[in-house]
Amino acid sequence: MSETKLAVKISELTWQYSDTKAPALKNINIEIPENCFVGLTGPNESGKTTLVSCIKGLIPRNFNGSLLGKIELFGQDVKTMSAVDLAQTVGFVFADPEAQFTAMSVEEELAFGMENIGLSIDEIRERIKWVSQITMIENLLDKSPYDISGGQKQRVAIASVLAMRPRIIIMDEPTSMLDPFGKDSVFEICEKMKEELNMTVIMVEHTIDRLARLCDKMILIHEGEIKKYAEPVEFFDNIEEIIEYGLNAPDPMIFIHKLRKAGYYKGNMKTELKDVIKVAREALDKHVS
Amino acid sequence: MRECVIEVKDMYFNYPDGTPALQGINLNIYDGEFVALLGQNGAGKTTFAKTLNGLLKPTSGYVKVGGIDTNQKGVIKKLVMQVGYIFQNPDHQLFNNHVKKEIAYAPRNIGLSPEEVERRVQDAARVAGVREEHFNMHPFFLTKGLRQRVSIASILALKPRVIIVDEPTTGQDFKQSIEVMEFLKMLNEKEGHTIIIITHEMDIIAKYAKRIIALARGKVLLDGPTNEVFAQSDILETTYVKPPEVTQLAQALSDYGIPKDIIDIEDLWSEFSNRIKGTEEQ
Numbered sequence: 001m002s003e004t005k006l007a008v009k010i011s012e013l014t015w016q017y018s019d020t021k022a023p024a025l026k027n028i029n030i031e032i033p034e035n036c037f038v039g040l041t042g043p044n045e046s047g048k049t050t051l052v053s054c055i056k057g058l059i060p061r062n063f064n065g066s067l068l069g070k071i072e073l074f075g076q077d078v079k080t081m082s083a084v085d086l087a088q089t090v091g092f093v094f095a096d097p098e099a100q101f102t103a104m105s106v107e108e109e110l111a112f113g114m115e116n117i118g119l120s121i122d123e124i125r126e127r128i129k130w131v132s133q134i135t136m137i138e139n140l141l142d143k144s145p146y147d148i149s150g151g152q153k154q155r156v157a158i159a160s161v162l163a164m165r166p167r168i169i170i171m172d173e174p175t176s177m178l179d180p181f182g183k184d185s186v187f188e189i190c191e192k193m194k195e196e197l198n199m200t201v202i203m204v205e206h207t208i209d210r211l212a213r214l215c216d217k218m219i220l221i222h223e224g225e226i227k228k229y230a231e232p233v234e235f236f237d238n239i240e241e242i243i244e245y246g247l248n249a250p251d252p253m254i255f256i257h258k259l260r261k262a263g264y265y266k267g268n269m270k271t272e273l274k275d276v277i278k279v280a281r282e283a284l285d286k287h288v289s
Numbered sequence: 290m291r292e293c294v295i296e297v298k299d300m301y302f303n304y305p306d307g308t309p310a311l312q313g314i315n316l317n318i319y320d321g322e323f324v325a326l327l328g329q330n331g332a333g334k335t336t337f338a339k340t341l342n343g344l345l346k347p348t349s350g351y352v353k354v355g356g357i358d359t360n361q362k363g364v365i366k367k368l369v370m371q372v373g374y375i376f377q378n379p380d381h382q383l384f385n386n387h388v389k390k391e392i393a394y395a396p397r398n399i400g401l402s403p404e405e406v407e408r409r410v411q412d413a414a415r416v417a418g419v420r421e422e423h424f425n426m427h428p429f430f431l432t433k434g435l436r437q438r439v440s441i442a443s444i445l446a447l448k449p450r451v452i453i454v455d456e457p458t459t460g461q462d463f464k465q466s467i468e469v470m471e472f473l474k475m476l477n478e479k480e481g482h483t484i485i486i487i488t489h490e491m492d493i494i495a496k497y498a499k500r501i502i503a504l505a506r507g508k509v510l511l512d513g514p515t516n517e518v519f520a521q522s523d524i525l526e527t528t529y530v531k532p533p534e535v536t537q538l539a540q541a542l543s544d545y546g547i548p549k550d551i552i553d554i555e556d557l558w559s560e561f562s563n564r565i566k567g568t569e570e571q
Contacts, residue, residue, distance in 0.1 A: 043462050043463070043464055044461070044462040044464075044465060095460075149330075173460075176459070176460045177459065177460060179329075179330045179489055180329070180489050180529075181329065181330060181529070206462050206463065209534070246462075246463060246464045247463055248463035248492070250534065251492075251533070251534050251535040251538070251554045251557075252534050252535075252538055254554050255535075255538065255557065255558065258558050262562060264565065273534055273537060273538065276538060277538060277541040277542070280538065280541075280542055280561070281541075281542065281545075283565070284545050284561075284564060284565065287565040288545065288564055288565060288567075
C-alpha cells in the first residue's frame with residue numbers, strides 16, 4: 001500500500017480571540033489525509049468556523065489573539081506559507097455566496113481569481129468550461145451573479161473556488177441559507193467533487209444525516225474541543241452521545257439504536273434510510289410469524 | 290367551535306405583470322391553530338402569507354381577517370392589530386437605534402396613548418424574553434437570537450391574534466431551532482396566538498404544527514392535520530416534497546400493518562415493538 005499523504009495536520013492547537021475570556025479552540029490534534037471528504041459539525045459557536053479559519057490561515061493573520069500549536073498543510077507550516085501559497089492551497093466557500101462576488105457576470109466571476117494569479121486566457125477558458133460543467137452552471141455564464149437563485153449563487157461560488165484548483169477546499173455551511181432545491185443541488189455537486197476530483201474537502205454543516213451519507217469522516221466539535229473524529233458509521237454508533245452534544249440525531253438512526261437496545265438487531269449503525277428499512281423488515285420477518 | 294380568524298374565499302392573486310401567483314384559494318383559519326405552510330419555492334407560500342395581513346390585496350375573491358375585508362380602504366391599522374408578520378431575517382424589520390424604541394414603534398404609530406404604549410412594550414418584552422437591560426442597546430449589537438426576539442416583541446406589542454413567521458429556523462443550529470419553536474408553541478398555547486409558519490423543515494413541522502396547508506403552483510394541494518397530510522406521500526411527491534424520514538420509514542413498513550401517518554419516532558417504535566411482542570405472546 002502506498003503511503004497516504006496528510007493534507008492537514010494540526011498539533012496541540014489552542015487559540016483565543018483577544019476580546020474573549022476563554023479560548024475558542026482547546027488543544028486540537030487532528031490529521032486529515034489527502035483526498036479525504038470530511039464533515040465538520042457541532043452546535044453554533046462551538047468553534048467550527050474558527051477551526052477552518054486556522055486551516056485557511058485567516059487566523060492568526062487577520063484576527064487578534066494568541067495561538068499555540070502548529071498547523072501544517074502537506075507538511076508545510078502555515079506560518080511560513082506566503083499569502084499566494086495559501087490562496088492556491090486552500091479555497092474557501094462562505095455560507096453567504098454574495099460575500100465573495102465581485103463581478104457583473106458569472107463568467108467574469110469565475111475568471112477573477114484565475115486572472116489574479118496570472119493564468120493564460122486559454123487556460124482560464126479551459127478551466128471555466130470544466131468547472132461550469134461540474135457545478136451545472138453552463139447556462140448561467142452570461143447572467144449577473146445577483147440575478148440567479150440562491151442555489152445557483154452558491155454553485156457559482158463553489159465553481160469560482162474550484163477553478164483555482166486548490167488542493168484543499170473548505171465550505172462553511174454552504175447550504176444553510178438555501179431552500180431544499182438549492183440544498184439538493186449543492187449536495188449533488190459535493191458528491192461529484194468527492195467522486196471525480198482529487199481534492200481534500202472540509203465541509204461545515206448542520207444537516208448531519210446528509211453529511212453522514214456523503215463523508216469519509218466526520219468531526220464533532222463542542223465548546224472548542226474535538227469530541228469525535230470517525231467514519232460516519234462509527235461516528236453515529238452512540239446516538240445518545242450525539243443527542244447530548246445538542247445535535248439533531250436523525251430518526252432512522254434513533255430507530256436502529258432502539259432495535260439494538262431491544263435486542264432485535266446486532267449489526268452496525270446504518271446511515272442510509274434504505275438500509276434502516278431493510279434492517280427493520282428483517283427484524284419483523286424474523287420475529288413476526 | 291372555535292372562531293374563524295381568517296376567511297379566504299375564491300382568492301386569486303396576479304402579480305402586476307399579470308402572472309398568476311394564487312389561483313382559487315378557499316380555506317378558513319381558526320383561533321388558536323398552529324399551521325404550517327408547505328411547498329416548493331415558487332409555490333406561492335410567501336405570496337399567500339402576505340395576502341393574509343393586507344400586504345398584498347387579492348385580484349379577485351376576498352380575504353377577511355376578523356371579519357374585515359382586506360380590500361376595503363383604510364383598514365390597514367385594523368389589520369396590523371389582527372395579523373403580525375415576522376420576516377425571515379430580523380434585520381429586515383429592525384430600524385430604530387434603541388431596542389425600546391423599536392418595540393414601541395408600531396403601538397405608537399397606531400395612535401395609542403403613551404401609558405398604553407409603555408404597558409404594551411413591557412408586556413411584549415417580557416413575553417419575548419427581552420430584558421430591561423437591553424432596552425437602551427442598539428439592536429444591531431445584539432446576538433441574532435436576541436434580534437429575533439426584539440423583532441417578535443415589536444410584533445407582539447400590537448397584540449395581533451395571528452402571527453405569521455417566515456422561515457423561523459433558517460441558518461440556526463438544532464438547539465436554537467428548538468428554542469424558537471418552543472417559544473412559538475408557548476405563544477400559541479399560553480398566550481392564545483394563532484401561529485402560521487412558513488418552513489421547509491419537515492421535522493419541525495412534524496413536531497410542532499397541527500395542520501399543514503401544502504401549496505403547489507398557486508393552488509392548495511393538501512390541507513389537513515399534519516399526520517394525514519404526510520400520509521399522502523404520493524400526492525406530496527408531485528410537488529417534490531418528501532414527508533419526514535420517520536414517516537417514510539413507517540410507510541415502508543406499512544405491509545406489516547404499521548400506520549402510514551406516523552410523524553413521531555416514539556410512536557413508530559411502539560407500533561413496531563407491539564407487532565413483535567404481539568406475535569411472541571401468541
